[in-house]
Amino acid sequence: MDLKLVLLAIEEGFLATWVRESDWGFAIALSLHALGMAFAVGISFTIAIRILGIVREIPYITLLSWIALFRLAVLLALFSGMLLLVCYPAKALTNPVFYLKLSLIILGLLQLRYWRSRVLLHGSSASFSGLLGVGLLFCWTGSIAAGRLLAYTYAVLSALQLQDIPLAGDPFFTKSLLFLARGD
Amino acid sequence: MEASLLSFSQASGILAFMNTPWGWPFVETLHFLGLSLLIGTVGLFDLRLLGLAQHISIHSLHKLVPWGVVGYLMNLITGIMFVSSAPDQYLHNPAFISKLSFMGVAGINMILFYLISWPAGTLDSELRLRHARTGAAVSLFCWLGVIVCGRLITFFRPPWCWFCG
Numbered sequence: 001m002d003l004k005l006v007l008l009a010i011e012e013g014f015l016a017t018w019v020r021e022s023d024w025g026f027a028i029a030l031s032l033h034a035l036g037m038a039f040a041v042g043i044s045f046t047i048a049i050r051i052l053g054i055v056r057e058i059p060y061i062t063l064l065s066w067i068a069l070f071r072l073a074v075l076l077a078l079f080s081g082m083l084l085l086v087c088y089p090a091k092a093l094t095n096p097v098f099y100l101k102l103s104l105i106i107l108g109l110l111q112l113r114y115w116r117s118r119v120l121l122h123g124s125s126a127s128f129s130g131l132l133g134v135g136l137l138f139c140w141t142g143s144i145a146a147g148r149l150l151a152y153t154y155a156v157l158s159a160l161q162l163q164d165i166p167l168a169g170d171p172f173f174t175k176s177l178l179f180l181a182r183g184d
Numbered sequence: 185m186e187a188s189l190l191s192f193s194q195a196s197g198i199l200a201f202m203n204t205p206w207g208w209p210f211v212e213t214l215h216f217l218g219l220s221l222l223i224g225t226v227g228l229f230d231l232r233l234l235g236l237a238q239h240i241s242i243h244s245l246h247k248l249v250p251w252g253v254v255g256y257l258m259n260l261i262t263g264i265m266f267v268s269s270a271p272d273q274y275l276h277n278p279a280f281i282s283k284l285s286f287m288g289v290a291g292i293n294m295i296l297f298y299l300i301s302w303p304a305g306t307l308d309s310e311l312r313l314r315h316a317r318t319g320a321a322v323s324l325f326c327w328l329g330v331i332v333c334g335r336l337i338t339f340f341r342p343p344w345c346w347f348c349g
Binding site: 027030031034035037038039041042043044045046049054055057058061062063065066069140141144145147148149151152 | 208209212213216217219220221222223224225227228231236237238239240241243244245247248251328331332334335336339
């Protein structure tokens with residue numbers, strides 16, 4: 001399968017073209033992504049702050065009330081992230097930082113899932129190691145940092161440029177993906 | 185104004201730092217983390233006042249607000265670093281001006297909240313609760329506006345001009 005053609009087809013599809021070239025499409029997608037991430041990261045930070053022993057007056061069980069809002073925020077960030085991805089698929093998918101961002105988000109979500117299951121099981125008597133709080137702060141801070149770095153670290157903007165990238169000096173992952181895309 | 189901001193940036197070493205390869209992305213990361221901290225504390229407090237998550241006591245959630253202030257200060261410091269390093273990109277930018285306006289309204293709204301709704305650290309009457317709810321709606325609207333306008337700054341950088349027709 002020629003990955004470059006797949007990326008080109010996505011990039012030149014109706015949705016990507018409309019979002020990228022309309023007056024407000026890309027700005028709306030970026031704004032929704034920022035809103036979704038701000039709420040997802042903000043709620044995770046609040047849970048992490050509580051796990052680290054600050055503001056003990058808030059019982060864990062009551063913090064579960066924010067999980068529905070957290071899920072909504074993650075869905076918004078995911079939906080808008082997909083819109084941004086289809087606009088410039090080669091830009092993100094050839095950048096190792098993009099995979100770092102995804103990995104940190106998945107790790108952050110798994111940690112919150114663990115926290116939620118323990119609170120559901122033990123109620124307010126659930127106890128957590130400070131390591132979980134530090135882990136949550138690390139993953140969500142890292143995901144934001146990686147997201148910001150995406151704007152500074154990409155090797156190509158469009159899938160059209162894939163064949164023009166010199167492989168020497170590129171990160172290993174980019175090399176591997178370009179190898180696939182070239183169909184060598 | 186632009187010249188004095190730039191000279192402040194130069195004299196304080198901000199400009200030199202921002203022009204390193206890691207300067208802008210590092211400060212942008214801190215800026216967004218501050219905003220997330222603000223939304224995760226003040227934003228949730230606002231939503232609680234508006235009736236969400238009623239199991240959580242308003243007073244215990246209010247204890248998170250100082251962390252929102254930490255987030256706000258992070259945003260203020262990093263924001264000054266952005267603006268002083270490239271004032272021409274911000275001072276005439278309608279998205280940035282709108283962002284500052286939202287921040288100003290949020291600030292006045294916060295002062296009114298503590299003066300009118302929460303002077304004794306409690307919402308002890310129906311009238312105060314109603315005022316607090318109005319304040320929470322204004323606060324949430326302003327902070328969402330700050331996020332959206334902050335994201336739109338990049339679309340209105342010079343040479344974009346709103347009075348050129």
